Amino acid sequence: MGRPPCCDKVGVKKGPWTPEEDIILVSYIQEHGPGNWRAVPTNTGLMRCSKSCRLRWTNYLRPGIKRGNFTDQEEKLIIHLQALLGNRWAAIASYLPERTDNDIKNYWNTHLKKKLKKLETGVEGQTSTGVSSHNSISKGQWERRLQTDINTAKQALCEALSVEKLNCLSDVKASTNGYNWSTAPSTYASSTANISRLLEGWTRNSTRTGASQANSGSTQTHDTASSQGTPSAANCILSPEPLESLFGLDASSTEASESSLLGEERKPVFEAQEPLFFLESWLLDEGVGHGQLSLLDMALDDAPDQLF
């Protein structure tokens, strides 16, 4: 019954990865493609558990990852999405194809949380309107608060998009059609820069062979999202889904959205499947700052096409 056990925990190395380990891992993935993580330690001789290998790949070595400072636009987008989705970092990361969920999570915990806290205490004095404070307030209050959060975030997002829209879109497109090494910041660790060079050849090959390759290259770089039935942002950009599937507005998901609005937990009001251009459409069509239709309304309405 079942499968053989995962990597035995005896002799498993922990702690920071060395450049040598990185190269071994990258070389292996270059040859076999990501996935089947259980086989990685045994086949490479790495004294790491499969989980650790996967984590190292997805959070650090994977091509197409943008490192370094978050832009204002990214920051605002994260704030906005966090207000909408809660701490669903993987879902949020699907809107920022060049950032990993771990990165976003860290950035939220270290920067944005404090930033928002400061703003709250500064602007609103003693009242706390934090995104996580809804547990202590009534449902009606929470809904109104969420509405305010969304409107505020929406305005910020619009500002960000209007300023950096072109850059953003070109970056996103470039990174989805091929790995955008030109955006890699200079602060990227020298060891991984070497690995980047190593990968460069591989990614060129991968993008050349393109989408027909089911198990390697660009189609695998976002396997985290796609393997869970949640198309990555890259996939969404390249092949937009019908609206119904984007918003999950079949009976079950609408029900889920409604229950999320009334429930204890902050859940997404739409499935995290469509990236920036959905948000842009939403902003541009609606008119920011004075739009009366919110995402809450969207979720409650059964007519998604009225948004566009």
Place this chain on the structure above:
DNA sequence: AACGCCTACAACCGCGGGACT
């Protein structure tokens, strides 16, 4: 110059869902 505190981020841990046998 040395020390201690703070910040940022890489990595680990535990859990849940789904796949596999």
Place this chain on the structure above:
DNA sequence: AAGTCCCGCGGTTGTAGGCGT
């Protein structure tokens, strides 16, 4: 059908580097 395991996710921790005193 049931047991087992893999994979991915979110929360948390450990540590290195930066900064102020």
